[in-house]
Each structure stands twice: as C-alpha cells, then as structure tokens.
Amino acid sequence: MMTYQDTVAPTGVGGPILRCDGITKAFGGVNAVNGATFEVPRNKITALIGPNGAGKTTVVNLLSGAMKIDSGKVQLGTTDITNLERYKIARLGLMRTFQLSRELGGLTVLENLLVAPKVQAGESLFNIFFRPRLLKREERQNLERALDILQTYGLYDLRDNRARELSGGQKKLLEISRGVMAAPSLFLLDEPMAGVNPALIERIGGYILDMKAQGVTVLMIEHNLNVVERICDNVIVLAEGRTLATGTMKELRENKEVVTAYLGEIINAGPGH
Amino acid sequence: MSQFWLAFGFGLVTASVLAIAAVGLSLQFGITNYINFAYGDFMALGAYLSYYFNAEIFHINIWIAMVFGSVIMGVLAVLINQFLLSPFARRFNKSFYVLIVTFGLSLILLNLLYSIWGANNRTYSMKLEIYKHIGPFLLNKYQIIVMIISVAVMVGVHLMLKTTRLGKSMRAMSDNTTLAMTSGIDTKRITTITWFLSGLLAGLAGTVLGITESQITPSSGELFLFVIFAAVIVGGVGSIYGAMAGALLIGLATEISAAYINPAYKLDIAFAILILTLLFRPNGLFARPGKA
Amino acid sequence: MAQFWFYVFTLVFFLFDYFILAMGLNIQYGETGILNFAYIGFVAIGAYVTGAVSLPNSVGTAQQYIFGFNMPFPFSLLAGGVASMLLAVVVAAITLRRLRTDYLAMVLISLSLVLYDVINNYVRLFNGADGLYNVPQPMAGVLHLTSNAFVVFFACVTGVISLIMWAGMSRITRSPLGRTFRAIRDDPDVASALGKGVFRYQLTSMLIGSFYAGIGGGLLIQFGGSFNPTAWLPGETFVVFAVIIVGGVGNNVGLLMGALLVETLLIHLPAFLPDIPGHPGLIEYIDAMVIGVMLMVMLWFRPQGIIPEKIRRFALPVGELLNRDGHSVEAPVEVASTVTSATSIGETHEGNQG
Numbered sequence: 001m002m003t004y005q006d007t008v009a010p011t012g013v014g015g016p017i018l019r020c021d022g023i024t025k026a027f028g029g030v031n032a033v034n035g036a037t038f039e040v041p042r043n044k045i046t047a048l049i050g051p052n053g054a055g056k057t058t059v060v061n062l063l064s065g066a067m068k069i070d071s072g073k074v075q076l077g078t079t080d081i082t083n084l085e086r087y088k089i090a091r092l093g094l095m096r097t098f099q100l101s102r103e104l105g106g107l108t109v110l111e112n113l114l115v116a117p118k119v120q121a122g123e124s125l126f127n128i129f130f131r132p133r134l135l136k137r138e139e140r141q142n143l144e145r146a147l148d149i150l151q152t153y154g155l156y157d158l159r160d161n162r163a164r165e166l167s168g169g170q171k172k173l174l175e176i177s178r179g180v181m182a183a184p185s186l187f188l189l190d191e192p193m194a195g196v197n198p199a200l201i202e203r204i205g206g207y208i209l210d211m212k213a214q215g216v217t218v219l220m221i222e223h224n225l226n227v228v229e230r231i232c233d234n235v236i237v238l239a240e241g242r243t244l245a246t247g248t249m250k251e252l253r254e255n256k257e258v259v260t261a262y263l264g265e266i267i268n269a270g271p272g273h
Numbered sequence: 274m275s276q277f278w279l280a281f282g283f284g285l286v287t288a289s290v291l292a293i294a295a296v297g298l299s300l301q302f303g304i305t306n307y308i309n310f311a312y313g314d315f316m317a318l319g320a321y322l323s324y325y326f327n328a329e330i331f332h333i334n335i336w337i338a339m340v341f342g343s344v345i346m347g348v349l350a351v352l353i354n355q356f357l358l359s360p361f362a363r364r365f366n367k368s369f370y371v372l373i374v375t376f377g378l379s380l381i382l383l384n385l386l387y388s389i390w391g392a393n394n395r396t397y398s399m400k401l402e403i404y405k406h407i408g409p410f411l412l413n414k415y416q417i418i419v420m421i422i423s424v425a426v427m428v429g430v431h432l433m434l435k436t437t438r439l440g441k442s443m444r445a446m447s448d449n450t451t452l453a454m455t456s457g458i459d460t461k462r463i464t465t466i467t468w469f470l471s472g473l474l475a476g477l478a479g480t481v482l483g484i485t486e487s488q489i490t491p492s493s494g495e496l497f498l499f500v501i502f503a504a505v506i507v508g509g510v511g512s513i514y515g516a517m518a519g520a521l522l523i524g525l526a527t528e529i530s531a532a533y534i535n536p537a538y539k540l541d542i543a544f545a546i547l548i549l550t551l552l553f554r555p556n557g558l559f560a561r562p563g564k565a
Numbered sequence: 566m567a568q569f570w571f572y573v574f575t576l577v578f579f580l581f582d583y584f585i586l587a588m589g590l591n592i593q594y595g596e597t598g599i600l601n602f603a604y605i606g607f608v609a610i611g612a613y614v615t616g617a618v619s620l621p622n623s624v625g626t627a628q629q630y631i632f633g634f635n636m637p638f639p640f641s642l643l644a645g646g647v648a649s650m651l652l653a654v655v656v657a658a659i660t661l662r663r664l665r666t667d668y669l670a671m672v673l674i675s676l677s678l679v680l681y682d683v684i685n686n687y688v689r690l691f692n693g694a695d696g697l698y699n700v701p702q703p704m705a706g707v708l709h710l711t712s713n714a715f716v717v718f719f720a721c722v723t724g725v726i727s728l729i730m731w732a733g734m735s736r737i738t739r740s741p742l743g744r745t746f747r748a749i750r751d752d753p754d755v756a757s758a759l760g761k762g763v764f765r766y767q768l769t770s771m772l773i774g775s776f777y778a779g780i781g782g783g784l785l786i787q788f789g790g791s792f793n794p795t796a797w798l799p800g801e802t803f804v805v806f807a808v809i810i811v812g813g814v815g816n817n818v819g820l821l822m823g824a825l826l827v828e829t830l831l832i833h834l835p836a837f838l839p840d841i842p843g844h845p846g847l848i849e850y851i852d853a854m855v856i857g858v859m860l861m862v863m864l865w866f867r868p869q870g871i872i873p874e875k876i877r878r879f880a881l882p883v884g885e886l887l888n889r890d891g892h893s894v895e896a897p898v899e900v901a902s903t904v905t906s907a908t909s910i911g912e913t914h915e916g917n918q919g
Contacts, residue, residue, distance in 0.1 A: 064758060090760035104751040108876060115748045118760035122741030125769065160876055182759055308667050310674065368667055369600060373806060374861055376602065380800045381857035384850040499675030510668060537686040544679040548659060555663040
C-alpha cells in the first residue's frame with residue numbers, strides 16, 4: 001500500500017484543518033458565494049452539497065486561490081491563506097481536482113504524477129548541472145512512489161501513454177492520483193464521481209476512504225447522496241452561496257430546512273440516484 | 274507654446290490614421306478572439322492597391338482609388354479568413370497555431386509586396402498642397418480630409434454597433450460567442466462581415482497613412498503595427514471605444530513628444546506608454562468589465 | 566575548389582548556429598509555451614554586445630559603439646549571452662506576470678520593432694544603421710588563418726559549441742525542470758494548482774532561451790565580422806519558428822533537421838544563386854514566401870514536425886524496480902480494462918459558474 005510519508009499536518013493539530021469565514025464572491029453583480037462559513041474537520045471526509053448554482057465549485061476555486069475572494073477569510077491550519085497566490089496555497093498542502101478533468105495532455109501518465117511533488121531539487125538549474133546524484137536519488141524515490149500509486153489506481157499499464165489519449169474515466173483517475181502524489185494535507189475533490197460508471201464510483205469511493213486512512217483530509221463536492229452517506233463523515237450544505245447547515249447526513253435528514261431546500265427532491269427520487 | 278499646438282495638430286492627424294487602424298484590428302479581435310499579426314501588412318497591401326489604381330492603371334483620383342483599394346482589401350481579408358485562418362482556428366484549440374499562421378501570413382504578404390513593387394518608396398499621384406494656418410495648427414488639405422474621414426468612420430462604427438442589428442449581433446458575439454450562437458445569431462455570417470470590415474479599415478488606414486506621410490513602402494504597415502498595438506492595449510484589448518481613445522492618446526503623445534525629443538524616436542514613445550500602462554493598469558486605461 | 570569548400574562550410578556554420586538558435590526558442594515556445602515573437606531581438610543583442618566587447622575602443626575608429634574592450638573569444642561570446650539574458654530579465658519582469666499568451670506576443674513583437682528602431686537611430690550604441698563591422702575574427706591571427714581557412718575553422722568551432730549546448734539542453738529538458746516547463750505549457754492553471762510558481766519557471770525558461778539566442782547571435786558576428794539591422798528584421802523571428810515547427814517542436818534532433826531544411830537549404834543555399842537580372846532581391850523575397858507557405862502546410866498536415874516530441878520513458882528500469890518491491894507487473898491489467906469502459910464524461914450535472 002502507498003505511504004504518505006511527506007504528509008505534513010499544519011500546526012494546531014486537533015482543530016479544524018480549514019476554517020472558512022464569511023467568504024463572498026460576486027460575478028458582475030451576482031453573488032455566487034455570499035458569506036459561506038464552515039469548518040473542515042481534520043482527518044475526516046467532508047461533503048459539500050447543494051443544489052445547482054449554490055456556488056460549490058466557486059467555493060473550491062476561492063479556497064484554492066484560483067479566484068480572488070471579495071471579502072471574508074480562509075484559514076488553513078493556523079495560516080491565513082485568504083487570496084494567497086495559488087501555488088503558495090498548494091505548497092501549504094491544499095490540493096484540488098477540477099470538475100472537468102484537466103490532464104497535462106502532452107505529458108505521459110507517469111510524468112503527470114512525477115511533476116506533482118511540490119518542491120523538487122531537480123527543478124533547480126544548479127542542481128541539474130552540479131548535483132546529478134541528488135537528482136537521481138530524488139527521481140528514483142518519486143518514480144517508485146508514482147508507480148505504486150499508478151498501480152493502486154489501475155493506471156500502471158498506461159504509464160507511457162500521453163495523458164490526452166486517455167478515456168474520460170481514466171483521466172478522472174489520473175487527476176485524483178496526481179493529487180495524491182502531491183501528498184496533500186487537505187484534498188479538495190470537485191465531483192470526483194461525476195459522469196463515471198457505477199463500478200468506477202465504487203473504486204473511487206474506496207480510494208477516498210484509503211486517503212482518509214492515510215491521514216489526508218478530504219473535502220468533496222458530490223451529488224450522489226448514497227455515496228455521501230456511505231463515505232462522508234460530515235456534510236456541509238450550501239444554498240445560494242451561503243452555508244445552510246452542517247452535520248452528519250443523519251442529522252441533515254432531520255433538518256426541515258435542508259430537506260425542503262435540497263434533500264427533498266433527491267430523497268423522493270429514491271435511492272440509486 | 275505655438276510649437277506645442279503645431280505638434281498637437283500633427284498629433285490629431287496621426288491619431289486619425291491610428292484610430293481607423295485600431296478600430297479595424299479591435300473589431301476582428303473582439304469577434305475571433307485572436308490577434309491578427311498580419312494586420313500591418315493588410316494596411317500596406319491596401320495602400321499598394323490604392324497606389325495601383327491611382328498611379329499605375331486608370332490614374333484615378335486618390336480618394337476614389339482609396340475606396341477601391343480598401344474594398345478589395347476587405348474582400349481579400351474575407352478570403353484569407355475563409356481559406357486560411359478560420360480552418361486553423363477551428364482545428365486547433367490552442368491559440369498558438371493561428372497566431373503563428375498570422376505571423377507567417379505577415380511574412381508572405383510583406384515579401385509579396387516587395388516582389389511586385391520593390392523596396393523603393395512610392396508616392397501617390399496627387400497635387401502638392403501647401404500647408405495653411407488653421408487656428409494654431411499648420412495643416413494641408415489632405416490632412417484635414419484624413420481627419421474628416423476618420424471622424425466619419427468612428428461615427429459610422431459607433432452607429433453601426435449601437436443601432437443596427439448587425440452591430441448588436443457583433444457586440445453579443447464579442448461578449449460571448451457560444452451564447453450568441455445559441456440565441457440564433459448567424460455567427461458565421463457575422464464573422465465574415467467583421468473580416469470584411471477589418472480588411473476595409475486596414476486598407477483605408479494604410480492608404481491614409483501613405484497620404485499623410487506622402488510615401489508608401491512595403492514595410493510601412495509593419496513598422497506602424499506596434500503603434501496600433503499600443504493604442505489597442507492602452508485602450509483595453511477588445512474594446513472598440515477603448516481603441517478610439519487609445520488612438521487619440523497615442524497619436525497626440527507621439528507627435529507632441531516629437532516636438533521635444535529627437536523625432537526619430539517618436540513612435541517609441543508609444544511603446545513607453547504601453548509599458549507604463551502594463552505596469553500600472555494592465556487591463557488598459559479605459560477597460561470596463563465586458564468588452565466593446 | 567577552395568571556393569566550393571568556402572560555401573560548404575558557410576552552410577555548415579549556419580546549420581549549427583541556427584541549431585543553437587532553434588534550441589533557445591524551443592525551450593521557450595516548445596517546452597514552456599511562451600510565444601516569444603521578439604526572439605530575434607535577443608539574438609541581435611547577443612551579436613551586438615559580442616561585437617562591441619571584442620572590438621577595440623571606438624575612439625579614433627570610424628564607428629561609434631559602447632564597450633570596446635578588446636575582449637578575446639570566447640569571453641566576448643559569453644558576454645553576448647549574458648547581455649541577452651539581462652534583456653530577458655527586464656522583459657519578463659514587465660510582461661510575463663501580467664499578460665496572457667496573445668497579449669504577450671503582441672507586446673513582444675512591439676518590443677522587437679522598438680528595439681530595432683532604437684538601435685537603428687541611436688548611433689552611439691551600436692553604430693546605427695551601418696551596424697558593427699571589422700569585428701576581429703577569433704583566433705585567426707594566432708593561428709595564421711586565411712579567410713577561407715577561417716570559415717572552415719570557425720564552422721567547426723561552432724559545431725563543437727552547438728554540441729556542448731545540445732548536451733546542456735538535453736540535460737535540462739530531461740530533468741524535472743523540463744517536465745515542469747512542459748506542465749506549464751500544457752496547462753498553467755494545473756501547474757500552479759500543483760504548487761508550481763509559474764512565473765518563476767517561465768522566467769527561468771526565458772533566461773535559458775535568451776542565453777542560447779545571445780550565443781547564437783554572438784557567433785553570427787564573430788563569423789561574419791559584421792552585423793547590422795538588415796540582419797535582424799522582425800520577420801527573422803519567424804524563420805526560427807519555421808525551423809522548430811518544421812523540424813519538430815520539443816525534439817532536439819528535430820531542431821537540427823529543421824535547421825538543415827529551413828536555414829541551410831531554403832535560406833542560405835538560394836543566397837548563392839545569382840540575382841535575376843533587373844529584379845534585385847527577388848529570389849530572397851520568393852524564398853521568404855516559400856518558407857511562410859511551407860510552415861503553414863506543415864502546421865496543417867504535420868503539426869508535430871518531421872521528428873515529433875519523444876514520449877519520455879524513464880532510464881530507470883521500471884519493471885525491475887517493481888519486482889524488487891514485490892509487486893507483480895501483470896497485476897493491473899484486469900483493473901485497467903474496467904477503467905477503459907468508464908468513458909462518458911463531459912456531461913456533469915452542475916451548471917455552476919466557474
């Protein structure tokens with residue numbers, strides 16, 4: 001099984017890993033996110049659910065620094081990451097996936113993983129020319145880890161294919177495994193199971209549970225409430241850019257407001273949706 | 274002070290030429306969302322087409338020749354889009370490819386002009402006009418006509434964008450192509466018309482540039498290209514009104530500075546303004562959310 | 566006969582020199598995705614600075630230029646490379662952080678035109694439109710070379726330099742740094758979501774590429790002894806693009822092939838043809854058009870170039886690595902087939918903004 005030896009827990013162990021305080025974001029006068037406030041508990045799998053247009057993806061974009069926050073505050077561990085440059089947020093251990101997978105198409109599957117470790121000695125010109133042995137050692141370690149992960153995710157045989165040649169489901173797996181390779185402390189998954197077949201949903205669910213077992217905190221946007229019920233410890237409900245409720249799935253089912261705003265239609269639609 | 278006003282007058286002339294060119298470039302950029310690096314050569318080609326009618330066959334009046342030259346340039350632009358640029362833009366989703374193609378097109382057109390007309394300067398066949406004092410300015414008849422043409426073009430473009438169905442469709446497409454397509458706008462037709470207008474304005478700008486500078490060379494458009502880019506970026510890329518304002522600003526700045534520094538560097542002032550804009554207002558001085 | 570070898574080695578020189586130039590643009594455009602339309606400007610700075618530092622003090626000569634250090638080869642060449650890098654730092658600091666690809670290309674092509682204008686007009690810098698000339702031929706005096714022998718000698722020197730620079734470039738493109746460059750080329754957003762400071766890497770790539778540009782330019786002036794603005798019209802950038810696109814973006818062997826086809830066969834071979842009577846320069850113009858057309862045809866029918874970018878497999882023995890770790894190499898086959906069936910993606914059930 002893979003190891004997450006690089007995973008660092010930000011200081012303040014025990015408290016929530018992410019604290020999000022009244023963040024807002026407007027697009028041309030429309031508030032997509034309007035004061036969302038929530039916490040993501042450490043070493044848990046938390047789901048971010050809500051009706052279409054609730055601002056879930058925007059929240060992920062704001063947390064990961066892909067978009068600028070208009071007002072409000074985000075804290076990762078004890079570090080204030082509000083409007084920090086995107087790559088710096090990533091270096092603090094917050095990784096994300098995209099709703100529509102974005103593979104690095106010209107790179108091979110293996111290279112997609114090898115590029116992921118946040119800081120590599122081999123990215124310095126000086127090291128390339130003057131410390132070849134350090135490079136070789138580092139590259140070997142990364143390669144072993146990458147191959148391990150690829151094997152776990154069933155992409156091992158495709159390692160030398162260009163990523164743009166993969167199928168949709170494979171791209172989804174590649175994107176998740178690339179994030180895992182980066183050894184995140186908090187992993188934001190934007191609909192990891194959207195548009196994939198039931199067998200693959202099962203597998204991805206398993207991978208997410210594995211991540212948790214390895215000490216990664218997960219925050220995932222998910223529509224499939226069966227999945228949420230089975231793998232998520234905690235749920236945050238977002239509606240109209242605001243936090244409507246938080247709690248376990250069981251608690252939320254008893255919350256009238258949530259049921260009318262969002263859950264009702266899905267519960268009535270029956271399981272399996 | 275009088276020197277300042279003289280330079281101001283020349284600045285208005287340069288701004289007039291620049292505004293026509295900048296609007297032509299911006300119209301096309303707004304619709305197709307890539308820069309046409311051959312635009313300077315479109316200008317030169319238009320200028321030589323006018324020259325051909327004016328000085329080589331027909332020997333017609335320069336203003337009429339200008340109309341012929343510009344219209345033909347417009348048609349050529351449509352053909353170039355149809356058979357070269359649009360296929361590349363459709364086939365490759367990275368903008369790299371089509372940009373390199375326009376860059377290559379620029380090389381081809383430039384050398385085509387060199388092969389046909391050679392590297393020597395050419396002048397339009399037109400009567401010499403003396404410079405007259407008009408208020409604080411010193412201008413000749415041709416320069417005044419160029420200014421009038423430019424104002425007419427600006428007003429025309431404004432009316433087209435604001436009042437006609439075509440203009441409204443163009444603005445909609447410039448804001449969001451997919452949305453425009455789903456709301457029933459014939460985007461193909463609009464694109465074709467836009468290329469025609471862009472080519473037309475390029476030809477017009479090239480010819481009036483030749484008239485105001487009293488000479489044309491194959492590379493005159495290319496060397497003018499960065500001044501147009503400066504006007505467009507300073508005004509905010511993709512914004513038609515920004516392009517007009519940018520042209521005015523850059524035109525005045527280059528000519529007025531020429532009164533105080535070595536005139537050989539006057540166009541480089543445009544680049545200096547461009548850099549300052551990038552440093553302090555990277556979206557352009559007149560940019561507002563949304564384009565055009 | 567001597568004349569024949571003079572021609573051949575002139576072609577050999579240009580082959581290797583453009584190989585160096587192509588590697589420089591390739592790291593910027595082919596590997597990192599920076600559309601540097603000002604590339605020839607960086608070449609020119611390298612040439613001028615190399616020339617100006619290797620010439621004696623300008624006082625008392627018919628030329629005007631800065632420096633004039635009598636600097637010996639190859640230090641003069643390195644000075645050219647470094648000068649080009651300095652220009653890259655300034656340009657990158659102003660433009661890279663602020664502009665998306667096509668605006669960047671606009672600003673860079675403007676830069677190249679302005680640089681051209683300024684060097685042409687500001688005579689005290691590099692002798693204006695006349696350019697630098699009488700630049701001493703490296704080591705020709707020491708080795709007592711005739712001008713024909715110098716051509717042979719210097720073509721070989723350039724060949725050796727280009728091989729060294731090829732080795733250096735391969736090392737970079739095969740390293741994790743090269744991999745990160747390509748990640749940025751493919752999707753800068755993903756690269757920064759993986760913690761890569763995109764600007765820093767683009768700057769590094771600009772620096773490496775402009776060093777190659779500067780060296781390639783320096784070799785031009787050392788070889789020919791002169792350099793003036795007609796040698797670096799903005800359109801020359803396109804020739805280097807043609808070299809790398811025809812040869813194969815992202816493949817160093819392809820670049821050598823591109824240099825051979827475009828630079829040697831299409832540009833310098835026709836230059837030996839006599840002018841068509843009454844049409845001075847016509848051959849050159851037609852030549853440029855042929856290059857333009859060829860590049861478009863190539864982009865359409867074979868965008869990856871004659872020799873495409875290699876799939877980068879790894880030097881480490883993958884299978885052995887896994888066996889040592891106790892994994893079975895066959896294991897994932899059955900899993901992989903499950904994955905293949907999971908294709909339909911694209912329709913997601915959320916129509917969220919962003």
